[in-house]
Amino acid sequence: MNLSGNTLFIPGATSGIGLALARRLKDRGNTVIVGGRRAEPLDRLREEGFGAVRIDTSEPQSIAEAAAQVIAEYPDLDGLVTMAGVMVPEDWHTPDGFLQTAETTVVTNLLGPIRLIAAFIEQLRSRPQATIITVSSGLAFVPLARTATYSASKAAIHALTEAIRIxxxxxxxxxxxxxxxxxxxxxxDTAQNPRAIPLDDFADDVIRLLEAQPDVREILVEQVEFQRYAERRDDFDRALAVINGATGR
Ligand SMILES: NC(=O)c1ccc[n+]([C@@H]2O[C@H](COP(=O)([O-])OP(=O)(O)OC[C@H]3O[C@@H](n4cnc5c(N)ncnc54)[C@H](OP(=O)(O)O)[C@@H]3O)[C@@H](O)[C@H]2O)c1
Incomplete structure (x- = not known):
């Protein structure tokens, strides 16, 4: 992916990683359309010069309407970043402790990207060069027990990405x-976690990696390699214990 001259839709860019990347991509000469459920940040971002489209990626109808709007307003659209995601703790001792959360998580984190790609694939294929960026997690490779379905949804995104790339x-x-x-x-609770890396540092690293390697398959900052390559290092059990707080590194 070349880092300028694209027209990108990022559902899940009203805050967090999506917004930090949206700002950097816009600064580099891309047209960026941000998406999300909340009206207030969408209005504010529209005033900052972003395209802004309301979308709830857990609702097929909302995805279909937003896709029609984005493609009509931005016929040059050549990029989709399936950023929107939720992460909610679960307690698997009783169904009340996890079932509803698990279902919502799968709908948003797995079905959402699948439905988004379905809504945009023909538009993207019609462009001379186009990009889909999916968003998994280090937890796809070494899961966090208290967010079991979240971790599973991200492992599914990893497998899906490998398969559709082929x-x-x-x-x-x-x-x-x-x-x-x-x-x-x-x-x-990422903002309260002392192990979390600062958002701006992460977003800067992502842009630097994309710039250095336009044909990259996975964007891996240094801090995620501990999880990404745990199996490869034959270190999965220790990594699982570290991620779940049973032991320090
Ligand atoms: N932060 C981390 O440590 C971390 C680590 C690994 C992976 N990730 C992944 O990175 C992505 C972004 O997360 P973040 O950390 O930036 O979290 P965040 O600050 O909570 O941002 C989440 C974004 O997703 C949007 N969103 C959530 N549900 C949505 C829905 N149903 N429809 C439309 N938009 C929705 C939110 O917008 P609205 O509320 O306006 O809808 C918001 O813009 C997620 O896929 C997450 O799983 C994050």
Whole structure:
């Protein structure tokens, strides 16, 4: 992906990682359309010069309407970043402790990106060069027990990304997976976690990696390698204990 001259839709960019990347991509000469459920940040971001479209990625109808609007207003659209996600703790001792959260998590974190890609794939394929960036997590590779379904949803995003990249290899669409480590944002209790890395540092690193390697498959900042390569190092059990707070590094 070249870092300028694109027209990108980022559902899930009213805050956090999505907004930090949206700002940097806009500064580099891309047209960026941010999406999310909350009207107030969308209005504010529209005034800052972003395109802004209301979307609830847990609702198929909302995805279809937002996609129609984005494609009509931005016929040059050549990028989709499936950023929107939720992370909510679960207690698997009783169904009341997890079932509803698990279902919502799968709908938002897994079905959401699938439905988004379905809504945009023909538009993206019609462009000479296009990009889909999916968003998994270090927890796709070493799960966090208290967010079991979140971790599973991100493992699914990883597998999905690997598979569709192969399918779409005969098209103009490049498929990239962003694999964030723990970053201090509004997601779950990440802002309170002393291990979380600052959002601006992470976003700067992502842009630097994309710039250095335009054909990258996975965007991996240094801090996520501990989880990403735990199996490869034959270190999964220790990494699982560290991530779940049973032991320090
Ligand atoms: N922070 C981390 O440590 C971390 C680590 C690994 C992966 N990630 C992933 O990075 C992505 C962004 O997370 P973040 O940390 O930046 O969290 P965040 O600050 O809470 O931002 C989440 C974004 O997703 C949007 N969103 C959530 N549910 C939505 C829905 N149903 N429809 C539309 N938009 C929705 C929110 O907008 P509205 O509220 O306006 O809808 C917001 O813009 C997520 O996929 C997350 O899983 C984060």
């Amino acid at each position: 399918q779409l290899a005969d098209t103009s669409v490049q498929v990239i997976e962003l694999v964030p480590p723990l970053v201090a944002t509004g997601l779950g």
